[in-house]
Amino acid sequence: MATTSMKMTSMPKRGKQGFTRRALLPYMYLVPAFAVMAVITFYPLIFQVIISFTDFQTKDLLKQLASPNLHQIGLKNYIDIITGGLPVQNFEFFRVLTYNFWWAITNVAVHVPAGILIAVALNTQGLWFKRIYRAIYVLPVVVPPLVVATVWRNIFNEQYGAMNQFLTWVVHLFGSTQVIHLRWLEEYTPPIPWLLPNGPLPLAYYAMMIANFWLGWPFMTLVATGALQSIPKDLYEAASIDGASSPQQFWNITVPLIRPAMVPAAIYGFTLSFNLFNFVYFMTGGGPARSTEILVTFAYDLVRNLRLYGVAAAFAVIVFFVALVVFLITNRITRATESYAEA
Amino acid sequence: MASVTYDNVTKKFGDAVAVDNLNIHVDDKEFLVLVGPSGCGKTTALRCLAGLEEISDGRILIGDRVVNDVAPKDRDIAMVFQSYALYPHLSVYDNMAFGLKLRKVNKDVIKKRVEEAADILGITDLLNRKPRQLSGGQRQRVAVGRAIVREPKVFLFDEPLSNLDAKLRVQMRAEISKLHQRLETTFIYVTHDQTEAMTMATRIAVINKGKLQQLDTPQNLYDSPANLFVAGFIGSPAMNFFPAKLRKDNGRLIVDTGDFIVPIPADRSKVYASHTDKSVIFAIRPENIHDAAFLPPNIHAEKVEAKVDVTELMGNEIFLYLLSGKNTFVARVDPRSQLRVGNQTQVAFDMDKFHIFDAETEQAIR
Ligand SMILES: Nc1ncnc2c1ncn2[C@@H]1O[C@H](COP(=O)(O)OP(=O)(O)OP(=O)(O)O)[C@@H](O)[C@H]1O
Ligand SMILES: [Mg+2]
Numbered sequence: 141m142a143t144t145s146m147k148m149t150s151m152p153k154r155g156k157q158g159f160t161r162r163a164l165l166p167y168m169y170l171v172p173a174f175a176v177m178a179v180i181t182f183y184p185l186i187f188q189v190i191i192s193f194t195d196f197q198t199k200d201l202l203k204q205l206a207s208p209n210l211h212q213i214g215l216k217n218y219i220d221i222i223t224g225g226l227p228v229q230n231f232e233f234f235r236v237l238t239y240n241f242w243w244a245i246t247n248v249a250v251h252v253p254a255g256i257l258i259a260v261a262l263n264t265q266g267l268w269f270k271r272i273y274r275a276i277y278v279l280p281v282v283v284p285p286l287v288v289a290t291v292w293r294n295i296f297n298e299q300y301g302a303m304n305q306f307l308t309w310v311v312h313l314f315g316s317t318q319v320i321h322l323r324w325l326e327e328y329t330p331p332i333p334w335l336l337p338n339g340p341l342p343l344a345y346y347a348m349m350i351a352n353f354w355l356g357w358p359f360m361t362l363v364a365t366g367a368l369q370s371i372p373k374d375l376y377e378a379a380s381i382d383g384a385s386s387p388q389q390f391w392n393i394t395v396p397l398i399r400p401a402m403v404p405a406a407i408y409g410f411t412l413s414f415n416l417f418n419f420v421y422f423m424t425g426g427g428p429a430r431s432t433e434i435l436v437t438f439a440y441d442l443v444r445n446l447r448l449y450g451v452a453a454a455f456a457v458i459v460f461f462v463a464l465v466v467f468l469i470t471n472r473i474t475r476a477t478e479s480y481a482e483a
Numbered sequence: 484m485a486s487v488t489y490d491n492v493t494k495k496f497g498d499a500v501a502v503d504n505l506n507i508h509v510d511d512k513e514f515l516v517l518v519g520p521s522g523c524g525k526t527t528a529l530r531c532l533a534g535l536e537e538i539s540d541g542r543i544l545i546g547d548r549v550v551n552d553v554a555p556k557d558r559d560i561a562m563v564f565q566s567y568a569l570y571p572h573l574s575v576y577d578n579m580a581f582g583l584k585l586r587k588v589n590k591d592v593i594k595k596r597v598e599e600a601a602d603i604l605g606i607t608d609l610l611n612r613k614p615r616q617l618s619g620g621q622r623q624r625v626a627v628g629r630a631i632v633r634e635p636k637v638f639l640f641d642e643p644l645s646n647l648d649a650k651l652r653v654q655m656r657a658e659i660s661k662l663h664q665r666l667e668t669t670f671i672y673v674t675h676d677q678t679e680a681m682t683m684a685t686r687i688a689v690i691n692k693g694k695l696q697q698l699d700t701p702q703n704l705y706d707s708p709a710n711l712f713v714a715g716f717i718g719s720p721a722m723n724f725f726p727a728k729l730r731k732d733n734g735r736l737i738v739d740t741g742d743f744i745v746p747i748p749a750d751r752s753k754v755y756a757s758h759t760d761k762s763v764i765f766a767i768r769p770e771n772i773h774d775a776a777f778l779p780p781n782i783h784a785e786k787v788e789a790k791v792d793v794t795e796l797m798g799n800e801i802f803l804y805l806l807s808g809k810n811t812f813v814a815r816v817d818p819r820s821q822l823r824v825g826n827q828t829q830v831a832f833d834m835d836k837f838h839i840f841d842a843e844t845e846q847a848i849r
């Protein structure tokens with residue numbers, strides 16, 4: 141809007157009336173959109189902020205803000221969330237927040253390099269059936285996460301899941317007769333301490349990383365393939381004459397030139413994983429013992445099962461600010477990675 | 484510094500033959516230009532030498548070494564691409580230093596060489612810029628600079644001037660020639676522009692349909708083209724061709740085009756006697772056809788009837804497009820010429836400067 145009005149003022153002088161009418165016109169076009177947004181976005185937002193300062197519960201649902209039992213409790217909800225004063229088991233705000241960031245970062249850290257490597261491999265000249273691979277790897281992108289979560293839940297099932305069957309088959313190859321019965325999604329402690337670090341991360345985390353990898357890499361490969369194909373072939377030829385080996389070409393040409401495409405994709409992947417509600421909710425429901433809980437699944441739990449509306453509202457406000465900070469940081473990163481495209 | 488040899492080199496893409504049994508020897512410090520029409524295989528020949536294409540048959544030597552199986556980076560060459568192929572994410576300095584860094588050259592040496600090259604090319608002010616912040620001409624210089632700093636044995640250029648405007652092209656042409664004199668290295672330069680070839684080369688290889696047509700100095704190519712293709716390709720406007728028959732007439736050998744007849748001077752008729760009564764192509768360059776009113780002194784002129792179809796006034800000369808029966812041809816005449824469109828006139832052929840080609844083999848009869 142600033143640019144529009146600036147353009148207006150820089151225009152040759154006209155009658156005052158004409159000027160104001162022209163300056164107002166763009167705003168008038170926006171009025172209907174604002175009206176709709178006010179009803180469906182701003183009103184609920186403000187309502188939520190208001191009840192976040194109250195002890196709003198099921199009993200207040202009927203009369204809402206007019207309810208006689210509703211009390212203004214100031215910042216108590218916020219303080220309770222952050223200091224762990226909620227009547228909720230196994231919940232510490234900062235642990236969930238840390239896990240949420242860790243979950244998103246590790247996912248991206250795996251998906252992006254894997255996506256690039258697969259894209260480079262598929263981009264090899266003279267590879268057979270290229271188109272078929274491309275059709276196949278787009279598949280996970282279009283399957284609903286709910287379906288994916290259900291399928292992977294079954295794969296990780298203790299009794300009849302494919303993962304345990306596969307591991308049983310593998311150990312049989314090594315001569316053992318053991319039948320593997322890992323409780324992937326329920327067990328807290330990973331079975332082989334030296335392979336998967338014990339500690340804050342439950343076995344379910346690794347199971348979810350595997351499942352979400354299946355969900356996540358194709359998108360990165362899709363973006364990387366597009367970026368790879370836009371790199372002129374003669375850059376590689378020039379580099380090979382300049383003395384660059386294949387790995388050197390990868391690090392000196394491929395990586396810097398797909399970076400402008402991959403950074404926004406990585407940020408998109410990060411926000412997606414950060415708020416990957418349906419996948420987490422249907423895979424583990426945040427369990428065991430809230431160890432794979434992320435902010436959005438917990439917020440949902442507060443409303444759906446615990447019915448703490450006031451607390452949930454406060455929690456949502458906090459999540460909003462977390463998201464805002466994430467957005468500001470990522471936005472800055474994106475803008476810092478300008479494209480090298482020729483002018 | 485090294486010589487370059489194409490020894491029976493053939494390059495096929497599937498069934499298509501892009502380079503057909505090419506034999507060229509380029510001497511050390513020579514400026515060889517590969518010239519030919521679009522799609523004739525010049526770029527392919529150059530890329531084979533660079534190692535970017537594997538050859539299907541034959542041998543390529545740099546110096547005394549057969550490089551068929553040598554990787555591009557080990558051939559000790561540098562190449563300037565038509566697209567320049569500058570690394571878009573690197574500054575001009577880093578673009579030029581890239582090859583040296585990979586070869587682990589000492590940092591101070593890199594700095595010295597890059598600055599020297601930048602100085603030669605006049606791009607010292609641009610060293611910190613990114614390629615996208617440069618004009619076409621500046622990018623071209625950076626691409627040349629990237630080749631210079633490597634101090635290779637052989638420089639390869641693939642139509643480096645084709646993306647520049649006409650004026651800059653003339654200027655860069657001179658600069659590349661100067662660079663060649665200064666560096667005293669073998670240059671191999673690809674272009675489809677015969678003017679570029681004529682002005683820069685020590686020798687020119689004319690290529691058509693993957694085959695070498697003639698390899699000689701610019702002047703020799705111009706004065707005695709080996710075949711019809713070279714005759715038509717070198718020189719602008721192009722040489723005039725007249726399908727004709729050689730006949731004996733009263734003991735003299737004559738060229739009969741069906742529309743006009745010119746006698747062959749006695750001192751040259753011996754060469755052509757063997758082709759008497761055969762189909763030939765009579766050929767003469769536009770500058771060897773004169774307005775009969777402004778004949779240079781001491782030439783052996785033969786007059787031919789023609790009608791002026793189009794005139795192009797160039798200031799220092801006039802191009803006349805002439806009609807004689809079914810033949811059309813061009814003359815570059817004296818600017819004082821009064822001939823105008825529609826005039827029926829006589830033009831004079833300089834009979835010391837014509838060529839005759841066998842109509843069947845298209846080879847020059849010499
Ligand atoms: N990678 C390739 N695959 C198949 N055919 C090719 C390939 N590269 C070149 N050709 C063919 O080989 C022939 C020679 O191509 P080349 O690029 O060498 O021509 P050129 O003389 O450089 O032409 P121009 O002046 O247009 O650049 C052309 O017919 C072209 O279609
Ligand atoms: Mg070419």
